[in-house]
Amino acid sequence: MRRDLRALPCSHFPKIFINGNHDCHFCKIDLSTTSLYARCTICNVNMDLDCMVNLPPLTIFEPKHHKHSFNLLLRVVTFTCNACGLEGDRNPYVCYECHLMVHKDCIEGLPGVIYINRHDHRVSHTFHLGQEERDWECGVCRRTIDWVYGAYTCSLCPSYAVHSKCATRKEVWDGRELEDVSEEDEEIEDPFKVINETDIIHFSHEEHVLRLDENCHMENDATRCRGCILAINGNLSYKCLECDFIIHKVCASLPRKRRHFLHNHKLTLRVDKASIFLCSTCDTTPNGFRYECDEDHGDEEFVFDLQCSSISEPFLHDLHPHPLYWTLEHSKKCKACGTKAGYDLNCIVCDDYSLCMTCATLPSKVKHRCDDHLLSLRQGASDFDTGHLWCDICETKTDPSVFYYTCDDCGVSLHLKCVLGDLYNAKLGLIDPRDPAHEVLPNNGVTRPFCFHCELRCKFPFLIRRATEEFTLYYCSLNCCLEAAFYIPPVTDEG
8 A cells, every 4th residue: 555655646655534625636526525535745635545546647658649748747727728728727738848738638539630520621630720829710619719729720721720629529520530541532423414504414313304494483382492392483493304303503513422510420412212301400391302421320310401401601691690600509599489499500799699490491582372472581570560460371460579471562471380381391292102192282272171180271381181092181281190190089978
């Protein structure tokens, strides 16, 4: 025991005490809860017995990405770590040649070279951002990086840098260290083959040629892009020369593989699945193209619709004057709907402004049968406001503090759900090719059918029809259809 005690970092003889009013110098555990602890009265250092047996090394030789060794300074001393830029309160490791003070966890845990989902190139760690003072903005949290401390930088993009702790968050980094891994360019096929200036063959529709239609304007809102499933609305689109296939030019140009801030692994574009899925970010239920993670996550799947996976930083929204960023902040509420749902797109100018992905991906212009004009997304008082706003579809009040749709010519104010429903992101036809009984149809008949589940008239622009040889049923929404599938009728006296 006496020889073990002499092996302490300070080389002094500690004394054994019982139930002291101190914290462990290393693990910070309250020593009043332990039966025995060791104390060096010369250095004023207290240790529980576990830390005394498993002491940190005095010297860390050949660290991952520094050419000198680091030596332990066994002191309660406040310092700023040169590797991560965060403050420590004890036991820094010191490089005397470079005058660096670093956390032990940063020496052992910070990787040298990595990929992050915010940048297309590799980034590498440095203990110093430059030889002169300048403004650096973190590519993740968008806060200032102190140039005298460490961060991750890109050798190909001189102005790009990320805080050490931001770059190594599980939401940003895939956990793979690339220090000694050679960089090989991954060959990613183009999404289409160019035939001439207007004609292409897209990999999702290889059997026919698609032609660019620069004057594509569909009065019928049921004509949808096969990629994002949103209405064409006059946007540049490719139309098939032999069938009814049509796709936005933007959707046709999406890469087959990409890095995106929504997930820490590279995502793959899937076009061969037709069933409805739940987007991992916005909780909508589309059945168009999707980006998926091919890594094994057990029972959990990461799949994103095209609206979410097409958002890039900075994100510009028509209803806010400043750009928005995916800063991984939890504490804010969405200004468009008032809910708090995980990570949001945040404004770095307005501290209290954020948008959830559901609201950020709402179409800015939509067509609805209740009005002859395109409806615009709006928040706040309408130009036609004479008191309370009123939804003409459900005939209840509209709250101007949240997003709603309005006609700039007529002044109608409509709830988002009344205009879109929950089938707006689902293409017409069978919900699932394996289920021929359920199909999505436009609700454009002379009379609106009754929903079999909620027993109300179907008011949304799309509905579900369940047709068999024995009967035909209608559901006003996917939610009603799912609830009806699990509905157990109450037992009555007659039953």
